[in-house]
Amino acid sequence: MSVHTPEQLAQEERRYLQVFFWLALLTALEIGVIYVPGLPTFAIGLVLVVLAATKAALVALFFMHLALERRTLTYIALTPAILCVLLVFALLPDLGAITRALTHAERPAAAEAHD
Amino acid sequence: MSQAAVAEHDLGIEPAESPLTPESWGKLGMWVFLAADAMSFGGLLAGYGALRYGDPTWPIPSKVLGIQLTALMTFLLICSSVTMVEALASIRHGNRAGLVKFLVLTIMGGMTFLGLQAFEWTKLIFNEGQSVSRDNFGATFFILTGFHGCHVFGGVTYLSAILGRAVRGRMGAIIMGPVAALATLALIALTSHWTSGFVAVLGALVAGGLVYLVANLISAPTGAYSAHQNSEVEIAALYWHFVDLIWILVFTFVYLIGPRS
Numbered sequence: 001m002s003v004h005t006p007e008q009l010a011q012e013e014r015r016y017l018q019v020f021f022w023l024a025l026l027t028a029l030e031i032g033v034i035y036v037p038g039l040p041t042f043a044i045g046l047v048l049v050v051l052a053a054t055k056a057a058l059v060a061l062f063f064m065h066l067a068l069e070r071r072t073l074t075y076i077a078l079t080p081a082i083l084c085v086l087l088v089f090a091l092l093p094d095l096g097a098i099t100r101a102l103t104h105a106e107r108p109a110a111a112e113a114h115d
Numbered sequence: 116m117s118q119a120a121v122a123e124h125d126l127g128i129e130p131a132e133s134p135l136t137p138e139s140w141g142k143l144g145m146w147v148f149l150a151a152d153a154m155s156f157g158g159l160l161a162g163y164g165a166l167r168y169g170d171p172t173w174p175i176p177s178k179v180l181g182i183q184l185t186a187l188m189t190f191l192l193i194c195s196s197v198t199m200v201e202a203l204a205s206i207r208h209g210n211r212a213g214l215v216k217f218l219v220l221t222i223m224g225g226m227t228f229l230g231l232q233a234f235e236w237t238k239l240i241f242n243e244g245q246s247v248s249r250d251n252f253g254a255t256f257f258i259l260t261g262f263h264g265c266h267v268f269g270g271v272t273y274l275s276a277i278l279g280r281a282v283r284g285r286m287g288a289i290i291m292g293p294v295a296a297l298a299t300l301a302l303i304a305l306t307s308h309w310t311s312g313f314v315a316v317l318g319a320l321v322a323g324g325l326v327y328l329v330a331n332l333i334s335a336p337t338g339a340y341s342a343h344q345n346s347e348v349e350i351a352a353l354y355w356h357f358v359d360l361i362w363i364l365v366f367t368f369v370y371l372i373g374p375r376s
Contacts, residue, residue: 006208013204020197024190031186034177034371045372052367056360063196063356073146080150084157091161095168 019062026055139346142353149357152266156361159262160368163255174252176373179243181235184312188231189366195224196359199274199352209342211281215330218278221355223323225271226299230315232264233306241310256369263365266358272296275326277351282334294329298322 030051033044061067066074167173176182198220205213236257239245247257272292279291302318340348 009204009207013201016197016200016204020193023193023196027186027189027193030367030371031182034182041374048367048371052364055363059196059356059360059363063200063359064353073143076146076150080153080157083154084161087157087161088164091165094165097165 015062019058023055023058026051026058139350141346141350145350145353149353152357153361156262156364159255159259160364163259163368166251166255170251172250173373176370179239179245179252180256180370181238182370184231184235185366185370188228189362191224191228191231192359192362195221195228196356198224199355203345203348203352206281206340206345206348207342211338211340214281214340214348215278215327218274218281219323219327219330222271222274222278222295222326223319225267225274225355226302226322227316227319229264229267229271229299230302230306230319231312232260232267233303234310234312234315236260237307237310259365259369263358263361266361268296268299270355270358271299273351273354277348278326278330279333280339280347282330282338284335284337284339287330287333287335287338290333291326291330295322295326298325 030048033039033047033051036044060077064077066077198217202214202217202221205211205217239256245253245256247254272295275295276288276292279287279289281287283290299322302315302322305318306312306315
């Protein structure tokens with residue numbers, strides 16, 4: 001990142017436009033995917049997460065120049081991503097807590113109606 | 116302190132060597148800040164997911180939220196990221212006029228985004244009856260998008276200060292930051308008052324034009340940046356791209372993922 005010859009700069013600018021094209025295309029795909037009939041919700045969610053991760057990686061690698069930086073900066077950038085994945089796993093036992101709470105709250109009323 | 120270090124200190128130049136980023140300690144500092152900030156967003160998104168999962172009362176995003184409008188906002192932020200890299204490329208070519216032009220376009224992109232977000236929020240609050248205290252959906256939606264909106268607002272102010280520094284040095288930064296912040300707040304207030312996407316876009320054009328006008332008025336023959344000294348622009352660009360990156364994730368998780376009916 002320290003030396004920028006005119007050729008390097010021209011090449012970088014071409015790459016920026018290519019990345020812009022891909023980001024726009026992936027965004028259009030994201031919008032399109034949610035309107036595809038017949039696809040299960042889980043599959044749509046999976047496709048959307050993959051598309052979003054790809055877009056985020058494109059921004060980080062090329063617009064934020066991580067692809068050209070020293071590896072140490074990549075480690076700094078990856079640290080929160082890894083911690084966030086761990087956080088999601090830590091929260092797994094709490095998933096559905098709202099549903100369980102609602103079910104428990106409704107059970108006595110339903111039982112009462114049954115009686 | 117060695118003579119070279121004293122000379123660097125006197126000139127206000129950062130020490131050249133760092134084990135992580137040879138160009139600038141500031142860039143390393145920004146990356147560490149962004150990593151910490153990413154954890155804030157990660158925590159909010161994870162909390163959002165935990166509350167939303169399996170909740171039968173959670174509204175269907177595509178029915179409550181305007182997907183087309185937010186898709187446009189996403190596209191706007193992507194465009195503003197491109198203008199930001201073009202601004203950096205311009206100053207690396209030594210083209211100060213290009214830097215100013217692309218910085219103003221980036222600022223206008225951020226302002227338009229905020230105007231459209233104000234429009235979306237006003238519609239949700241006054242037409243749909245949503246609020247931060249109504250339910251978990253409202254709480255997580257407004258906190259997440261509001262936190263991101265604050266980052267965009269900070270980014271617009273930050274980039275305007277960089278623009279001011281590019282045209283008039285330190286005094287330019289002191290003038291341009293508050294000018295852009297006030298113009299953006301006026302834009303948000305006007306959009307919320309009229310509840311109009313058109314006002315948001317028109318207001319952003321006017322506010323961006325005002326920023327450009329003030330920048331030209333205070334412009335001096337020598338600015339702070341050149342082809343060889345532009346690390347502050349690069350650091351500001353890092354922040355702006357991060358804001359774009361986070362929105363890409365927020366857009367997917369909050370607006371797109373979910374059942375269709």
